[in-house]
Amino acid sequence: MQDTQGSAAPAGSDAEAAAMRRGQLVPVRWRIFGFLFGIGFLAYLQQRSLTVAAARIIPELHISQMQIGFLEQAFVIGYALFQIPGGVFGQRWGARWTFLGIGCLSLLAVTLTAMAPLALTGASLFVMLIAAQFLLGVSQAPIFPVSTGVFESWFQPQRWALVQGLQTMGLSLGAALAPPFIAALMITIGWQKALLWTAAPAIPLYLWWAWYGRNSPREHASVSQRELDLLQDTGAEQANARLSLRELLEILRDRNVLLLALSYLAMNYVFYLLANWCFLYLIQQRGFSMLEGGWLAVAPPIAAGIGAGLGGVIASALFVRLGSRRGLRLTPLLALPAAGVLLIVAVHAANAYVAVAVLALCYGLVELTEGSYWAAAMTIGRSNTMAVGGVLNTGGNLGGVIGIPVVAYLSGHGSWTAAFLIGTGFALLSAVAWLGIDASRCVGSTLPVAHHE
Numbered sequence: 455m456q457d458t459q460g461s462a463a464p465a466g467s468d469a470e471a472a473a474m475r476r477g478q479l480v481p482v483r484w485r486i487f488g489f490l491f492g493i494g495f496l497a498y499l500q501q502r503s504l505t506v507a508a509a510r511i512i513p514e515l516h517i518s519q520m521q522i523g524f525l526e527q528a529f530v531i532g533y534a535l536f537q538i539p540g541g542v543f544g545q546r547w548g549a550r551w552t553f554l555g556i557g558c559l560s561l562l563a564v565t566l567t568a569m570a571p572l573a574l575t576g577a578s579l580f581v582m583l584i585a586a587q588f589l590l591g592v593s594q595a596p597i598f599p600v601s602t603g604v605f606e607s608w609f610q611p612q613r614w615a616l617v618q619g620l621q622t623m624g625l626s627l628g629a630a631l632a633p634p635f636i637a638a639l640m641i642t643i644g645w646q647k648a649l650l651w652t653a654a655p656a657i658p659l660y661l662w663w664a665w666y667g668r669n670s671p672r673e674h675a676s677v678s679q680r681e682l683d684l685l686q687d688t689g690a691e692q693a694n695a696r697l698s699l700r701e702l703l704e705i706l707r708d709r710n711v712l713l714l715a716l717s718y719l720a721m722n723y724v725f726y727l728l729a730n731w732c733f734l735y736l737i738q739q740r741g742f743s744m745l746e747g748g749w750l751a752v753a754p755p756i757a758a759g760i761g762a763g764l765g766g767v768i769a770s771a772l773f774v775r776l777g778s779r780r781g782l783r784l785t786p787l788l789a790l791p792a793a794g795v796l797l798i799v800a801v802h803a804a805n806a807y808v809a810v811a812v813l814a815l816c817y818g819l820v821e822l823t824e825g826s827y828w829a830a831a832m833t834i835g836r837s838n839t840m841a842v843g844g845v846l847n848t849g850g851n852l853g854g855v856i857g858i859p860v861v862a863y864l865s866g867h868g869s870w871t872a873a874f875l876i877g878t879g880f881a882l883l884s885a886v887a888w889l890g891i892d893a894s895r896c897v898g899s900t901l902p903v904a905h906h907e
Contacts, residue, residue, distance in 0.1 A: 472550035482677045483608040483685075487617055488602045489663045490745040491624040493553060496659065497594050498628035499635075500564055500652045501529065504587070505730050506636040507645040508753075509737070513881075515571060516647070519734075520581065523862025524732055528584045530858060532591025534851035538702075540596025541603075541844025545697050548669040549604045552596055557660025559593030570644040598828075599843035606832050606839040607670040610685065612774050613719050615782065619766015619825035626759030626821060629729055633751040663858045665743045677702045697841060705841055708897045709890070710834050715849025717786070717887035718827055721820065722853030723880040724793060727873060728754055728817045730854075731861050740806040750810050754817040761818030765789075766825035779894040786823040793819040794881030801874045838897060853880070 462560045480488075504511075505875075508522045568585035574582055605617050639648035663677035668674040671685055705711055732751050736742045742750060765785060797815035803809040827846065835842030857880075864873040 476554055481681055483671065483681065486604065486608050487615060487620070489667055490604060493556075493597060493663070494601070494621050495624040495628040496652070496656050497560070497597055498625040499632050500560060500590065500656075501594070502629045502729065502755075503636045503649055504529075504567070505734070506633050507640060507649060508734070509637075510640050510645040515579065517580065519866045520862050522865075523858055525583055525587050526862075527845045527855065527858045528587040529591040530726075530740040530851050530854035532588040534591075534594045534848055534855055536592045536595035537599060537848040537851065538841065538844035538886060540703065541599035541840040541842075542697055544596050544600035544603055545838070548854055549600050550664065550667050550669055552600050553622055553667065554660055554664045556593050556596060557656050557663075560590060561653050561656055563587070563590035563593055564649055566647040569900035571646065572603075578582075590698045596844075597841045598847055602828055602832060602835075602843035603840035604669070606836070608685070611778075611833070612623045612770055614774055615769035615825035615829035616766040618828035618832075619762050619764070619769065622762035622766070622821060622824040623759040626693050626755045626762055630752045630755035630759060632755075675868075691787050697838060701838065702841060704882070705835075705838060705845060705897050708834070710830075710892055710895055711842055711845055711897060713887050713891045714827065714830055714893075715845050717849075717884045717891070718846055719849040719853040720880040720884035720887065721786075721790060721823065721827075722850040723857040724797070724816075724820050724877045724884075725850075726857045727861055727877050728758075728813060728820065728855040730858065731865060731873075732817075734865065735870055736806075736810065738865070740809060740852070742806070750807075753756050753810055753814040757814035757818035757822040761821040762824050765822035768822070769829060773829065777894060778830070779892050781893060782830045782833070782893045785826050788820045789822045790885035790888075793817075794878040797874045797877045797881070801871045830891065833893045834895065834897055836896050842897065 495555065505522075505526060508519075511517055512519065540552075563586050566589070567583060570579055570582040570586065601621060602618070605614060605621075609617050636645070636648045636652075637650060639645075671677045671682055732754050736750055769782060769785055773782055775781060776784070793816045796812050796819065800809050800812040800816060803812055828843065830847045831842045832839050860876065861873045864870065
């Protein structure tokens with residue numbers, strides 16, 4: 455059988471034109487995507503807000519920078535530990551109710567973080583903040599494995615990298631909004647109310663999803679027969695709701711899955727370095743004020759969002775032209791080493807504004823690869839996409855588990871350059887791992903899988 459090859463025809467164009475003729479301007483699958491885009495946007499707004507609020511939390515609660523690192527670490531540990539269970543849970547119970555549960559738990563976690571200082575002080579307060587951040591990590595862990603499974607059911611294979619890249623763009627936009635949004639709110643209403651403002655929009659969004667969202671196109675009453683036929687023609691598979699322990703162990707032993715997770719681990723050291731620490735780096739190392747640093751810290755995540763969206767387009771085009779094995783591999787092999795070089799350039803830049811621009815370009819290159827990673831998880835996982843996505847994101851978050859205390863320690867001692875140079879090494883490692891990844895081979899198969907397009 456041949457490696458995945460694509461069609462030159464624009465995927466889904468006939469179905470979309472038919473939908474417009476019937477007055478349905480947006481096909482249902484893109485409405486479903488809109489929900490997942492919004493869920494990812496809010497998740498990253500909530501995640502990144504603590505790092506920005508740290509500028510006020512440190513003096514007000516008498517917490518050290520290293521302790522802020524421990525709070526971020528608590529989130530990442532909870533996030534990493536529940537990736538695989540979250541993916542398995544999503545396969546068994548479906549995306550519709552899994553996302554509603556995520557919304558309830560994340561709302562509780564953000565509220566606890568903001569309200570804890572009103573009742574607690576000292577060590578008990580710090581323990582509660584650790585617990586709240588751990589809960590936030592647990593609650594948000596299933597978002598991307600489960601989103602990946604939804605995309606596998608609702609979109610054609612040649613669109614997988616595109617929708618993954620576009621969703622990642624939403625995450626980056628949420629992260630981009632966090633510094634100026636939280637910084638401005640902290641100045642006017644304090645950091646606690648600022649955090650609560652990140653939770654408020656989640657309530658109507660998750661309730662609306664529970665009403666409208668469905669696990670697959672066949673379950674949705676608004677999906678036309680034309681759209682159903684389109685998705686059936688692409689070989690879309692239902693999630694394996696009866697995933698067994700034997701099948702899970704087979705996923706965990708699969709060479710391509712493990713290499714993909716290792717590469718994502720290395721890449722995510724760089725991701726967490728730029729996503730979590732850029733704001734403090736600009737204030738502490740480059741001498742910007744809190745408000746100016748907040749606005750300048752918008753540049754890297756905006757560049758990351760543009761990179762993620764562009765990367766999805768590029769990976770989809772390469773998927774169609776070169777197949778899943780070569781097409782999904784090419785972007786990471788080029789972008790990740792370039793990002794590693796830019797980390798060195800940024801810390802040695804004499805001009806602070808040049809450093810911001812270089813960091814933004816570096817972040818954009820890192821996120822250019824997201825569509826390739828997640829589309830590879832889908833081509834490898836198929837009916838077990840959520841579980842494979844959980845393994846992938848476990849690796850990614852281990853990059854944070856490793857990186858956050860390293861960066862917290864080094865930055866706390868003024869050694870920002872060392873933290874960035876370590877990132878260069880991880881960027882090169884993540885690219886090298888892609889040389890051994892064959893995204894055309896499904897878990898448990900020794901032969902390439904021909905995906906229908």
